[in-house]
Amino acid sequence: MDLKSRIRRRQRNDGSTRLVVDYDAINPAVHVEEPTGRGPVLERLLDYVEPVFEGDLPPDAYVFGPSGSGKSAVVTALFEQLRRVLSQSASIIHTSTRVLTSDTPTFVYVDAREAASDFALYHAILDGIVEETVPQQGIGLDSIRSRLQDALEPYDSSVLVAVDHVGEPETYGLAEIAGRLEPMADSLGWTAIGRAAPASIADDVLPPERIEVPSYERHALVDIVTERASSGLARRALQHEETRQLASWADGNAHDALAALFAAAHRAAGSGRSRIHHEDLSAGMDGIPRPSVSIGRVLALSDNRKVVLRALIDLDEAARESVDAATAAIAASDGVDLSESTVKRFLYELAEAGITERVTHPRSTGEIGRPPSRVEPRFPTLVFRQLYDLRSGV
DNA sequence: GATCCACGGGAATACACGGATG
DNA sequence: CATCCGTGTATTCCCGTGGATC
Numbered sequence: 258m259d260l261k262s263r264i265r266r267r268q269r270n271d272g273s274t275r276l277v278v279d280y281d282a283i284n285p286a287v288h289v290e291e292p293t294g295r296g297p298v299l300e301r302l303l304d305y306v307e308p309v310f311e312g313d314l315p316p317d318a319y320v321f322g323p324s325g326s327g328k329s330a331v332v333t334a335l336f337e338q339l340r341r342v343l344s345q346s347a348s349i350i351h352t353s354t355r356v357l358t359s360d361t362p363t364f365v366y367v368d369a370r371e372a373a374s375d376f377a378l379y380h381a382i383l384d385g386i387v388e389e390t391v392p393q394q395g396i397g398l399d400s401i402r403s404r405l406q407d408a409l410e411p412y413d414s415s416v417l418v419a420v421d422h423v424g425e426p427e428t429y430g431l432a433e434i435a436g437r438l439e440p441m442a443d444s445l446g447w448t449a450i451g452r453a454a455p456a457s458i459a460d461d462v463l464p465p466e467r468i469e470v471p472s473y474e475r476h477a478l479v480d481i482v483t484e485r486a487s488s489g490l491a492r493r494a495l496q497h498e499e500t501r502q503l504a505s506w507a508d509g510n511a512h513d514a515l516a517a518l519f520a521a522a523h524r525a526a527g528s529g530r531s532r533i534h535h536e537d538l539s540a541g542m543d544g545i546p547r548p549s550v551s552i553g554r555v556l557a558l559s560d561n562r563k564v565v566l567r568a569l570i571d572l573d574e575a576a577r578e579s580v581d582a583a584t585a586a587i588a589a590s591d592g593v594d595l596s597e598s599t600v601k602r603f604l605y606e607l608a609e610a611g612i613t614e615r616v617t618h619p620r621s622t623g624e625i626g627r628p629p630s631r632v633e634p635r636f637p638t639l640v641f642r643q644l645y646d647l648r649s650g651v
Numbered sequence: 652g653a654t655c656c657a658c659g660g661g662a663a664t665a666c667a668c669g670g671a672t673g
Numbered sequence: 674c675a676t677c678c679g680t681g682t683a684t685t686c687c688c689g690t691g692g693a694t695c
Contacts, residue, residue, distance in 0.1 A: 376655065394655050395695025559657075580683075599658055605684065615684095620667080626682035627666045 275491060276526040276533075280647060282489025283522060285515035285640070286553035288330040293484055294477030295331050298470050302335055305466060306417070309343070309362050314415045314446035319431060319463060321451055322470030324551065325510030328450050329421055331470065333366060336419050340364040362415040362446070369420050369428035370557035378429070378437060379405050382418055382445075409442035416445050423451035425554065426610040432462040472509030479504045481511055482518060490522055494532045506542050512551050516637040517541040523643050541639075550612050550636040556644065558612075561595060565603045567645050568593050569613070570638045579629030580604050580615070604632060612636060 281287045292299070308315045322328050343361040365385030372378040376398050383405045384391045391401070409416065418438065424430040429437075431449055438447050447464075455467050473481070479500055486495045495518070507514035521541030525533045555566065568590040569583060576586040584601040587593055593600070608615045615630035 374656080392654095392695055394693065395653065397654060400654095561657075596659055598660055602659080602685095609685090617683095624682095625668075625680075627668095627684085629683070 276494055276531055277490060277522050279489045280519075280643070283485050283515055283519045284644065285325075285512045285519065285551065285637075286556055286644075288333050289484075290334060290337070292327060292330045292334050293481045294473060295327050295470075298327070298331055298468075299335065301468055302331065305468060306335075306339065309339070309417065312361055314362055314417060314444070316466050317435075317446055317464035318448045318466035318468060319451065319455065319458075320448060320468045320470060321454060323472050323510070324452060324548065325507070325512035325514075326470045326472050327511055328470045329553075330511075332419050332421060332448070332450055336364045336366045362417045364417050364419070366419045366421065368557070369422045369434070370425070370554065372420075373428060375437060376401060378434075382416070383408060385418075386416055406441060409444045414444065418445065418447045419450065420447060421450045422554070423449045424453050425451075431458055431464075435462050435464070473511055474509070475504050478507055478509065478511060478514055482514055485515060486518065490533075491531060494522070494525075496532075499533065499535065499538050503538060503542070513545055513547070513549055516549065516552060516640050517545050519643070520544045520637060520639040523639060544639050545637050546635050548635075552637055552640050552644070555612060555636045555641055561599075562603055562607065563645060564593055565595070565600055566607070566612070566634075566641065569604075569632065570634060570642060577632045578618075580632060581629060583632050608632070 277283070302320075305318060306315050320328055320332060340363075343364070363386055365382055367378070367381045367385070369378075372381045379398075379401045380391055380393060383401065386405075386408050391404075420429075420434050420438075422428055423434055431451065431453075434447065434449050438445060449464070455463055482495070482500050482503055486500070503514055503517060507517070517538070518541065521533050521537040524540055525537040528537075530537070556563070558566070565587055568587040569577070571590075572583060572586050576582050580601065583604060584597055587604075588595060588597045588600045595603075604613070607613045612635060614633045614635050616633055617630040618628040620628055
């Protein structure tokens with residue numbers, strides 16, 4: 258455990274034996290500075306970025322691997338470190354009109370979930386390059402694009418952009434990213450990160466370099482869970498046997514493992530226990546749909562969509578029996594200030610994106626018209642509820 | 652005044668089914 | 674028997690409006 262976590266643990270521990278010391282430490286959407294068990298992948302990525310140490314850009318690349326395999330963990334850690342290490346060798350002043358010469362590229366990490374329009378994408382990149390703040394509204398797409406181009410103009414300085422979570426239902430795919438970044442400048446290179454295997458992607462949009470991030474081995478997952486539990490939970494909160502069981506259940510998916518751990522810990526804490534019992538773990542695992550939409554995707558949704566989801570998961574069975582009923586109940590909930598038609602549109606959109614699922618009712622004889630459908634969450638609801646409530650201070 | 656984008660609302664379309672039609 | 678039609682819902686699609694920001 259690093260010093261920061263130790264201090265945090267002491268700081269938050271007010272003397273009582275709190276089971277959950279730091280929710281962030283067991284939050285599947287939060288990544289640690291030093292990823293566990295991804296040595297070979299890190300080496301592979303370092304080989305790939307090697308040219309930057311000579312001041313050149315590597316070729317564009319596509320990093321891919323299944324859900325929960327640590328793609329985001331490893332790329333965020335790598336870009337963060339590169340940015341930190343390489344920027345101190347040349348203290349440069351970036352402005353949109355002038356970039357003082359530097360030997361090494363600038364590194365920018367962009368989450369496609371937060372860059373879902375052309376404007377937002379260019380904005381995110383520009384914001385990562387220049388010192389000054391970039392307006393988010395009031396200026397047109399053309400003007401933000403040309404400002405970015407200006408910033409990239411001096412070809413002696415270059416930028417490597419990581420675009421994470423490419424190809425999700427609500428984010429740009431590889432082709433769209435390529436189409437938008439390719440024409441910008443020679444001094445801009447990109448590394449896209451996504452789930453889809455290259456075989457399922459058209460050849461002409463695949464960048465020259467492909468890097469695979471395979472699923473975690475079971476023992477690696479055990480290490481990850483152990484480490485996260487040790488920095489986020491009270492001592493000996495999770496037995497080794499339970500850890501093994503969890504890792505084995507998660508089947509290589511670190512997101513699911515941590516989500517279940519989170520849910521189990523929260524349940525145990527709610528019952529006033531000082532450690533996670535077997536039944537807590539079982540309940541935690543049962544609460545994670547498989548496959549599960551990652552909690553990060555849910556948390557990245559717009560505020561009002563989260564408001565709707567937050568209300569949705571508190572509805573009783575009856576109210577979720579149809580989109581109509583759910584709409585009415587949600588629109589009438591405390592804290593929801595949206596019209597019924599907007600709530601309904603959101604419910605359909607969320608289902609379309611796979612965040613919830615619509616299950617059409619079995620036909621009941623005598624009923625007239627098209628049968629309604631039940632609304633079921635496909636994400637870790639307990640984790641969402643807790644993180645949402647923590648952040649909104651409920 | 653310009654711009655982006657979330658809301659809201661309504662029109663168009665899809666689906667399910669029983670009954671009529673060819 | 675296969676198809677079409679009418680009725681009633683469910684779902685999708687689309688676009689104008691307005692808040693917030695520059």
